[in-house]
Amino acid sequence: MAERTVAVLAGGLSHERDVSLRSGRRLSVALRGQGMTVEEWDTDAGLIERLRTQRPDAVIVALHGGEGENGSVQTVLEMLEVPYVGTSSQGCRRAWDKPTAKALLEKSGFSTPNWVVLPHSTFRELGAQDVLDAIVERLGLPLILKPDQGGSALGTQVVREATELPAAMVGCFAYGDTVLAERFVEGVEVAVTVVERENGPEALPAVEIVPESGVYDYTSRYTAGLTDFFAPARLSDESAKAVGELAVAAHQLLGLRDISRTDAIVSADGTVQFLEVNLSPGLTETSTVPMAVEASGASLGSIFGELVSRAIDRRS
Amino acid sequence: MVGWLHSGGSTYRWKLTVRLITDSGPIDIRVECPMTENHPVKPQGGRHNLDPHLDRYAARTAGMTASEIRALFSVASRPEVVSLAGGMPNLAALPLGTLSTQVAEIIAEDGLVALQYGSAHGIPVLREQICEIMALEGISAHPDDIVVTVGSQMGLDMVTRLFCDPGDIVIAEGPSYVGALGSFTAYQADVVHVAMDEDGLVPEGLRAALEDAKKNGRRVKFLYTIPNFHNPAGVTLAVERRAEILEICRTYGVLVVEDNPYGLLGFENQIYPALRSLDPDNVVYLGSFSKTFASGLRVGWVLAPHAVREKLVLAAESATLCPPTLNQMIVSRYLSTHDWKGQIKIFQENYRERRDAMLSALEQQMPPGCSWTHPDGGFYVWLTVPEGVDTKAMLPRAVTARVAYASGTGFYADGFGSRQLRLSYCYPTPERIREGVRRLAAVLESEMDLVRTFGNVKSRAISGPESPSPDTA
Numbered sequence: 001m002a003e004r005t006v007a008v009l010a011g012g013l014s015h016e017r018d019v020s021l022r023s024g025r026r027l028s029v030a031l032r033g034q035g036m037t038v039e040e041w042d043t044d045a046g047l048i049e050r051l052r053t054q055r056p057d058a059v060i061v062a063l064h065g066g067e068g069e070n071g072s073v074q075t076v077l078e079m080l081e082v083p084y085v086g087t088s089s090q091g092c093r094r095a096w097d098k099p100t101a102k103a104l105l106e107k108s109g110f111s112t113p114n115w116v117v118l119p120h121s122t123f124r125e126l127g128a129q130d131v132l133d134a135i136v137e138r139l140g141l142p143l144i145l146k147p148d149q150g151g152s153a154l155g156t157q158v159v160r161e162a163t164e165l166p167a168a169m170v171g172c173f174a175y176g177d178t179v180l181a182e183r184f185v186e187g188v189e190v191a192v193t194v195v196e197r198e199n200g201p202e203a204l205p206a207v208e209i210v211p212e213s214g215v216y217d218y219t220s221r222y223t224a225g226l227t228d229f230f231a232p233a234r235l236s237d238e239s240a241k242a243v244g245e246l247a248v249a250a251h252q253l254l255g256l257r258d259i260s261r262t263d264a265i266v267s268a269d270g271t272v273q274f275l276e277v278n279l280s281p282g283l284t285e286t287s288t289v290p291m292a293v294e295a296s297g298a299s300l301g302s303i304f305g306e307l308v309s310r311a312i313d314r315r316s
Numbered sequence: 317m318v319g320w321l322h323s324g325g326s327t328y329r330w331k332l333t334v335r336l337i338t339d340s341g342p343i344d345i346r347v348e349c350p351m352t353e354n355h356p357v358k359p360q361g362g363r364h365n366l367d368p369h370l371d372r373y374a375a376r377t378a379g380m381t382a383s384e385i386r387a388l389f390s391v392a393s394r395p396e397v398v399s400l401a402g403g404m405p406n407l408a409a410l411p412l413g414t415l416s417t418q419v420a421e422i423i424a425e426d427g428l429v430a431l432q433y434g435s436a437h438g439i440p441v442l443r444e445q446i447c448e449i450m451a452l453e454g455i456s457a458h459p460d461d462i463v464v465t466v467g468s469q470m471g472l473d474m475v476t477r478l479f480c481d482p483g484d485i486v487i488a489e490g491p492s493y494v495g496a497l498g499s500f501t502a503y504q505a506d507v508v509h510v511a512m513d514e515d516g517l518v519p520e521g522l523r524a525a526l527e528d529a530k531k532n533g534r535r536v537k538f539l540y541t542i543p544n545f546h547n548p549a550g551v552t553l554a555v556e557r558r559a560e561i562l563e564i565c566r567t568y569g570v571l572v573v574e575d576n577p578y579g580l581l582g583f584e585n586q587i588y589p590a591l592r593s594l595d596p597d598n599v600v601y602l603g604s605f606s607k608t609f610a611s612g613l614r615v616g617w618v619l620a621p622h623a624v625r626e627k628l629v630l631a632a633e634s635a636t637l638c639p640p641t642l643n644q645m646i647v648s649r650y651l652s653t654h655d656w657k658g659q660i661k662i663f664q665e666n667y668r669e670r671r672d673a674m675l676s677a678l679e680q681q682m683p684p685g686c687s688w689t690h691p692d693g694g695f696y697v698w699l700t701v702p703e704g705v706d707t708k709a710m711l712p713r714a715v716t717a718r719v720a721y722a723s724g725t726g727f728y729a730d731g732f733g734s735r736q737l738r739l740s741y742c743y744p745t746p747e748r749i750r751e752g753v754r755r756l757a758a759v760l761e762s763e764m765d766l767v768r769t770f771g772n773v774k775s776r777a778i779s780g781p782e783s784p785s786p787d788t789a
Binding site: 014221222231286 | 346366369381383387391395398706713765767768770773774776779780
């Protein structure tokens with residue numbers, strides 16, 4: 001492979017900064033193992049200057065949350081005509097907002113748990129209890145609450161009793177002004193990585209997630225040992241195929257690029273339920289994308305090395 | 317809890333849920349087995365648990381998990397965020413030019429000593445100098461009763477190691493220093509908090525706690541107290557109370573561990589009499605150069621009665637062999653050649669200016685319903701927020717608004733503190749402090765808005781450490 005210089009963008013100012021720094025670090029090590037020259041850059045006031053003067057062959061966006069996943073950083077890279085790995089700014093805007101992603105997939109015939117999305121102002125103006133009652137009536141219990149734009153399960157809470165809802169809402173609104181409330185579906189939780197290759201987007205083996213606590217929250221995600229993983233997931237051939245198809249469809253319908261990770265639940269009757277898609281998936285020591293990559297027989301470095309080449313070819 | 321049940325050649329997934337409802341409510345146990353004949357799961361593939369050592373860890377590691385709260389402090393290190401969370405001393409006033417010359421001299425003149433193992437006791441000349449420093453607080457001590465430690469944090473760790481068996485009780489002020497709570501947890505001691513008011517630890521509360529322990533047949537090993545410019549509360553133990561606290565401890569046969577890193581940082585250069593000066597035989601005194609000179613050198617000390625000191629030396633040896641010789645020599649040379657008292661006065665002035673900025677900003681900006689302590693030294697203000705606001709749950713909102721603080725829950729071992737938070741004024745400039753308080757006030761207003769919408773709610777438990785690491789500004 002030609003001597004390539006790559007800048008990995010990691011860190012940022014979102015709540016997921018810490019996770020992003022770890023993703024960036026692991027990715028950088030993997031790419032250096034492929035013989036590339038890699039620098040890890042934060043997104044701060046010096047970034048544009050660095051991009052202009054150092055002109056890396058490509059940039060990889062390993063930012064999680066905020067400016068790194070809502071299209072902002074991508075817009076800057078596009079303006080500066082820097083080749084980069086990851087979804088375009090337009091795709092980001094579509095996929096980053098969970099309810100938008102769910103609606104698009106549901107419209108295309110996929111299953112996703114019932115949901116409502118509401119800002120704090122609605123609860124304030126119409127009376128919290130009335131709105132909460134309406135939510136429980138519509139969606140039933142148990143529910144899961146998530147900030148409508150966010151990741152790493154920050155602010156995510158499972159609510160089993162209606163009495164728990166107000167506290168769960170307050171905790172969720174700490175992360176953003178709008179909450180997604182969704183029916184909590186029990187079943188086999190899987191994460192499916194999609195990588196674009198020669199012949200188009202390809203689903204890697206699904207990874208099954210079994211957190212000891214029962215909820216794949218922040219602590220379960222980032223404390224080694226608190227979650228069991230199975231790669232490939234222990235699914236019937238039929239279900240494995242179905243989750244792969246869902247992930248590829250999500251990737252295409254939402255206009256994602258290069259790499260994405262779809263989270264889904266396979267319920268007892270075999271229905272595959274779409275939860276969300278992540279366009280800048282975690283690459284830490286406890287993340288599922290590297291596990292999927294390994295289960296497919298590849299390595300993080302080789303996969304991203306390919307994506308770097310594709311990004312460079314795209315630009316030229 | 318989820319698991320697998322293998323039966324008759326098939327694998328089923330079961331789920332066991334236990335909910336305990338307190339105060340004689342019913343216990344609710346559900347076992348679900350949502351598998352049907354056409355279940356989508358079959359055993360195959362590689363199982364990964366990312367920690368092969370999972371079943372080898374000692375019980376004391378239970379709290380060592382990834383924490384959302386702790387992850388937020390990573391954002392606090394960005395310059396865009398005004399961090400009022402950390403406790404890093406402001407070292408900008410140190411005479412770096414002089415110091416660098418001195419360090420070079422030490423290596424040139426005494427390199428073979430400076431770079432070699434020393435005694436676990438610490439170098440003699442430094443121990444003598446420490447005696448002179450403690451004399452300012454009324455302590456009369458012999459250099460041999462001092463053990464130099466790798467920071468007073470290590471000193472506290474050693475003292476806990478010497479005295480606490482798992483299940484022993486340590487009495488601490490409520491709130492207390494997070495590093496101390498960490499040490500007590502590491503040795504599996506139980507912490508009982510006793511309330512403070514604006515004059516520090518409340519003697520009646522201490523008496524009640526000790527009486528309570530006695531009644532329950534529990535062994536209390538020591539009282540851990542930070543009498544001056546308390547971290548995190550900012551208050552100082554009133555001089556009139558000091559003798560009474562000591563007397564209570566003597567009555568109940570309880571040792572006193574006096575942790576005094578801030579004692580020389582009173583803004584009027586006021587110095588309070590050390591507990592050790594009032595009761596030499598029942599007090600173990602922890603001192604530090606971290607706030608009066610340089611935190612990164614990791615030089616602190618323990619002053620203990622001779623029998624305790626003997627054991628401390630042995631314990632220290634098995635922990636670190638000896639404290640760093642070079643760093644002790646740096647401290648010693650600094651003390652003997654530099655006007656260290658003058659330097660402390662400069663620090664006092666710097667911190668006073670920052671305290672003033674913070675208190676006036678709080679006065680101007682905080683919404684009604686808030687109250688806070690008024691420190692006359694040290695680094696911290698302890699703020700109480702209006703009823704219903706949870707400072708731990710509020711932290712992500714604060715980070716979004718580019719301000720950080722340490723939620724009060726990190727400073728209690730028993731889940732208290734969600735109505736309080738600690739603000740540090742030691743590191744940022746006065747302008748930044750004012751800006752930080754302005755942002756915090758806006759965050760509080762938003763949070764109070766949320767409380768008005770949803771009512772007072774107790775937020776969920778979040779596991780893992782809740783305070784920034786020591787190098788968080």
